[in-house]
Amino acid sequence: MTTTAEPRTRSAPDTNGYTAASIEVLEGLEAVRRRPGMYIGSTDRRGLHHLIYEIVDNAIDEAMAGFCETISVTIHDDGSVTVEDDGRGIPVDKHEKTGLSGVETVLTVLHAGGKFGGGGYKVSGGLHGVGASVVNALSMELTVEVASKGALHRQVYRRGIPDGPLKRVRPGREAASRRTPTLPSGTRIHFLPDPEVFETLDYEFATLAARFREMAYLTKGIWIHFTDERAGGAHGWPQEVSFFFDSGVEAFVRHVNRGRGALHPEPIYMNEERDGVLVEVALQYNSSFTENVHAFANCIKTIDGGAHLTGFRSALTRALNDYARRQKLLKDQDANLSGDDVREGLAAVISVKLAEPQFEGQTKTRLGNPEVKGIVESVVARGLTQSLEENPAIGRRVIEKALTASRAREAARKARDLVQRKGVLDGSTLPGKLADCSEQDAEYAEIYLVEGDSAGGSAKSARDRRTQAILPLRGKILNVEKARLDKMLAHEEIRIIITALGTGFGEDFDLQKLRYGKVIIMTDADVDGAHIRTLLLTFFYRFMPELIDAGHLFIAQPPLYSITQGKKVHWLYTEPDREAFFERHPKASGNLQRYKGLGEMNPEQLWETTMDPERRMLRQVEVHDAEQADDLFTRLMGDEVPPRRTFIIHHALDATLDV
Numbered sequence: 001m002t003t004t005a006e007p008r009t010r011s012a013p014d015t016n017g018y019t020a021a022s023i024e025v026l027e028g029l030e031a032v033r034r035r036p037g038m039y040i041g042s043t044d045r046r047g048l049h050h051l052i053y054e055i056v057d058n059a060i061d062e063a064m065a066g067f068c069e070t071i072s073v074t075i076h077d078d079g080s081v082t083v084e085d086d087g088r089g090i091p092v093d094k095h096e097k098t099g100l101s102g103v104e105t106v107l108t109v110l111h112a113g114g115k116f117g118g119g120g121y122k123v124s125g126g127l128h129g130v131g132a133s134v135v136n137a138l139s140m141e142l143t144v145e146v147a148s149k150g151a152l153h154r155q156v157y158r159r160g161i162p163d164g165p166l167k168r169v170r171p172g173r174e175a176a177s178r179r180t181p182t183l184p185s186g187t188r189i190h191f192l193p194d195p196e197v198f199e200t201l202d203y204e205f206a207t208l209a210a211r212f213r214e215m216a217y218l219t220k221g222i223w224i225h226f227t228d229e230r231a232g233g234a235h236g237w238p239q240e241v242s243f244f245f246d247s248g249v250e251a252f253v254r255h256v257n258r259g260r261g262a263l264h265p266e267p268i269y270m271n272e273e274r275d276g277v278l279v280e281v282a283l284q285y286n287s288s289f290t291e292n293v294h295a296f297a298n299c300i301k302t303i304d305g306g307a308h309l310t311g312f313r314s315a316l317t318r319a320l321n322d323y324a325r326r327q328k329l330l331k332d333q334d335a336n337l338s339g340d341d342v343r344e345g346l347a348a349v350i351s352v353k354l355a356e357p358q359f360e361g362q363t364k365t366r367l368g369n370p371e372v373k374g375i376v377e378s379v380v381a382r383g384l385t386q387s388l389e390e391n392p393a394i395g396r397r398v399i400e401k402a403l404t405a406s407r408a409r410e411a412a413r414k415a416r417d418l419v420q421r422k423g424v425l426d427g428s429t430l431p432g433k434l435a436d437c438s439e440q441d442a443e444y445a446e447i448y449l450v451e452g453d454s455a456g457g458s459a460k461s462a463r464d465r466r467t468q469a470i471l472p473l474r475g476k477i478l479n480v481e482k483a484r485l486d487k488m489l490a491h492e493e494i495r496i497i498i499t500a501l502g503t504g505f506g507e508d509f510d511l512q513k514l515r516y517g518k519v520i521i522m523t524d525a526d527v528d529g530a531h532i533r534t535l536l537l538t539f540f541y542r543f544m545p546e547l548i549d550a551g552h553l554f555i556a557q558p559p560l561y562s563i564t565q566g567k568k569v570h571w572l573y574t575e576p577d578r579e580a581f582f583e584r585h586p587k588a589s590g591n592l593q594r595y596k597g598l599g600e601m602n603p604e605q606l607w608e609t610t611m612d613p614e615r616r617m618l619r620q621v622e623v624h625d626a627e628q629a630d631d632l633f634t635r636l637m638g639d640e641v642p643p644r645r646t647f648i649i650h651h652a653l654d655a656t657l658d659v
Contacts, residue, residue, distance in 0.1 A: 029108065029137035029160040036197055039134045044199050049208060051138065054131035055083040055189050056224075060215055060299050062087030063222045064353070068186075072225045073212065079201035080141075080192040089148040089185045092166060101166040103144055103155055107136045108162070132189075136160050138198075139191040148185050159194060203228070205239050211301075216243035217252035218299045218351050249282040249349040256294070257347045260638065261287035263401065264394045270383030276355055277372060279379040281312065283348035285398050288638060289405075289484055290542065291343040296351045297367040300359070306367030308352045311376030317342050319384045320402060327392070329399045337402045344405035352376065405484075412485035431496040435460045435470040446518035447500060448556065448611070449473055451532050455598035459522070462603035462611055469516065471500050476528075477535050480542050481637035494539060505543040511550055519547065520618065522556035522610065526596040537621065538637050545623075553621040558598055558610045565590040571609050573617055 032039050040047040040054075052073065062068035068087035075081055091102030098105045110133050136142050137160040146153045152170035156163040193201055205228045212224045221244075228239045245251045253267040267284040295302050295309040302309070320342045324330040330337070352375075358368040388395035430436060433456075439445040447469040450456045456472025463470055478491040485506070488494055498505050502515040521536050523529035533555065540547055547553050561572040563581065565588065572578045582588060595601060601609070610616050 029110070029133060032110070032134050032137035033160070033197065036134075036138055040138070043197055045202065045204060048193055048198050048200065048203065049211075051135045051191070051193055052081055052083065052203075052208065053211065054135050055081075055191075056212070056215065057300065058131060059083065059085035059087060059187070060219055060222070063219050064299065068222070070223045070225070073208075073227070075203050075205075075208075075228045075230060077229055078192065079203075080190060081203075082188065082190045084186065084188040086184065086186040089146040089187050090144070092146055092148060092151075092153045101153075101155075103146055103153065103166050104162060106132050107142070107144060107155075107157065108133060108160065110134075133160075135189075135191055138194055140194040140196075142189065142191040144190075145188040146186075147188075203230075209241050212241075213243050213255075214252070214294075214296075214301060215299055217245050217248060217255070217349070218296055220246055220248045249280050249351055252294070252349045253282040253284050253347050256292055256349070257284050257286050260345075260347070263287065263345070263397050264391075268384060268387045268394075270379055270387075272379045272383070274375050274379060275371070277375045278353040279308075279376050280351040280353075281348065281376075281380055281383070283316075283346060283384075285401060286345045286347060288345050288481075291346050293343070293346065293348045293350070295367075296349070297357050297359070297372075298353050299351075300357075302359075302365060302367050304360075304366040306360075307369050307371075307373040308350050308367055308376045311373040312348070312350050312380050313339055313343070314373075315377040315380035315384065316346075319381045319388075320399065323385060323388050323395055324399045324402075327395065327399070329396065329403070337399075337406055338409070341402045341406040341409060345401055350376065408484040408486050412489055431471070431499055433472055433496070434500050435463075437463075437465060437467050437469040439467045442514055443517045445469065445516045446520060447471055447516040448520045448522045449497065449536060450598070451523040451529055452597075452599065455522070455524070458599055458601065458603050458606050459611070462607040464611075468611065469500075471496065473497075473532070476532050477539065479535055479637055480539050481633060488543075497539070501544075501547075503544065503547070509544055509546055511546050514547070514552065517552060518554055518618075519552055520554045520556050522558070522598065524597045525558055525560055529597075534636070538633055540621075541623075541633055548621050548623055551620060551622075555619045555621060556610050557617040557619060558601070558606075559595055562593045562595065562605075563588065563590045564593075 036043055036047065040050040056071060056073060059068055059071045062085060063071070068085050070086050072084045073081070090106055093102060094100070095102050095105045098109060100108070136157050139157070140159060142157045144155050144157075150171075151168055153166050154169045155166040195201060209226055212226050216222055216224045224243045226241050226243075231238065250267050250269050257267075263285040267282040270279065270281045272279055293309070293312075295305055295312070297306070297308060317337065317339045321330070321336045324337065352367070352372055354369065354372065356369075360366040360368055388398070437445050437447075444467055446467060448459055448463070448471065450459050450470055450472050453472050453474065456470055459470045459472075473493050473496075475493075477493045477497075478488060480488050480494075483491075500515070501519065502513045503509050503511060504513070519540075521533055523533045540553055557573055559571040559573050560575070561578055563570045563572065565585075570581060570590075572581055598606060598610075608615065
């Protein structure tokens with residue numbers, strides 16, 4: 001059947017003064033300052049870190065080209081950063097097209113760099129050529145120094161605008177060779193991010209150190225020195241760390257797998273160049289139930305994967321199924337192992353290096369080159385098959401783990417089907433202990449996951465029934481880090497949480513079905529409460545990470561103390577709050593009461609301190625570094641005791657004991 005659109009008449013357009021003069025043309029780096037998020041993703045801490053990554057990535061490009069051996073990164077007390085390398089140095093001669101020096105061209109012209117086929121780099125993490133210029137545009141002040149052929153050149157910029165031309169501040173002489181100890185070369189960039197652009201200048205040492213460690217793993221033979229001169233260490237001291245690895249991604253996988261109970265002592269390693277694409281892969285299985293795979297393209301972490309990750313996963317599933325069939329570990333009547341089965345307990349690093357990477361966006365979160373998929377798939381399938389054939393004991397161990405995962409997944413499917421037939425997980429039958437709210441719009445509704453029936457009763461009496469739902473939890477929920485899916489589904493309290501939220505979990509998670517805009521964990525302010533909170537965080541991180549990524553998970557912070565002065569009650573939420581109160585009121589002798597349980601407060605007090613949206617303190621749960629978070633949950637909640645003991649010993653002085 002065809003339909004014909006009814007003809008419509010159009011009235012003369014009203015331009016309302018819209019002419020060519022209305023079109024604004026942003027010159028130079030003004031576009032970057034006007035829309036920084038387009039270039040660095042955001043103006044929060046992640047964007048702040050991205051400035052450092054852009055400059056360090058340029059030094060890594062020099063290292064991959066064979067011209068750099070050492071990179072130094074320093075964070076100074078005033079929030080400024082210095083990145084120095086011993087590479088060739090940015091060219092200081094005049095650029096033919098721009099008429100500026102090479103240094104000024106790189107720092108002021110978008111899409112300018114040695115990465116566009118001009119012979120500067122064969123392989124580079126920089127695709128767009130905007131990194132250094134973006135850092136310059138978003139810095140209140142930037143100083144660049146280039147050492148080359150014994151001469152030192154310097155130029156200063158303020159918010160992307162040069163104070164003057166590039167100047168030679170130390171004369172040089174022609175070198176007899178490209179590079180000698182008496183004629184050092186390299187680039188030093190010192191910049192102060194603009195506080196008018198960024199929400200914070202508070203760098204996170206652990207996040208930056210983890211990124212630099214990755215870079216060192218992926219670039220064999222490079223030294224990366226990282227110094228934080230701010231007094232921010234565990235004992236208030238500056239922090240310093242150096243990285244150097246001569247076994248590359250193999251060492252990376254061993255690092256990822258530490259404390260996870262490796263199933264075979266050495267990683268399976270593949271390294272091959274094909275059609276101009278260098279593929280380097282290392283993988284090692286462990287006794288955990290989670291997948292931990294890191295994918296990189298030209299040393300840039302592609303957190304959203306892409307063609308190389310797709311090729312790897314396809315090859316892994318195919319190669320292991322073929323091997324299992326040949327070794328009769330899979331019978332003729334058995335179904336193939338699924339991708340989830342063969343990736344359970346897998347730690348892997350995939351690194352590809354190619355001349356023309358097609359990243360999606362300046363922040364380079366996904367690799368788009370379609371030809372890379374087939375190349376990686378071929379290299380991994382051949383390398384993995386050969387390794388398993390040469391090491392049948394490892395092959396049998398890996399297949400047995402995948403078969404166990406397959407059986408557990410089938411048991412979980414049956415359990416899921418059973419509870420769904422009963423309406424337990426689909427949200428059609430809400431749990432009886434849930435005191436729901438009347439608000440139907442998830443944006444305005446919130447649910448409190450409350451420790452214990454006693455506190456749950458107080459919370460039900462204290463709440464705003466229109467917008468606040470209460471779900472009391474009995475005891476400590478299952479530690480999902482140590483349990484497979486079928487065991488998790490058999491745990492009543494977890495099933496109740498899944499049902500109340502309405503989203504499903506794991507692969508079936510659907511954020512659009514979330515019934516509450518805020519999911520708030522509310523536990524006692526004691527050791528048991530902290531443990532229950534950690535168990536809940538582990539569940540959400542492993543099975544509902546999208547809930548965290550979308551900003552829906554929160555932790556309520558009940559007060560630790562109350563102090564009564566006459567008729568006035570002061571609520572103190574932290575130990576520093578208590579210390580600050582007595583500093584302000586040194587003669588205060590009011591009643592100091594320590595609250596360890598939510599049930600110790602009556603409904604009015606619980607509402608006033610912890611549940612009233614106008615006065616409460618909520619901490620939003622965020623993941624800034626996925627690798628660091630994954631490692632922390634594995635070390636603290638996994639089966640291996642030594643890593644947990646080491647962590648406790650290392651952080652013992654940071655703990656606040658309430659005995």
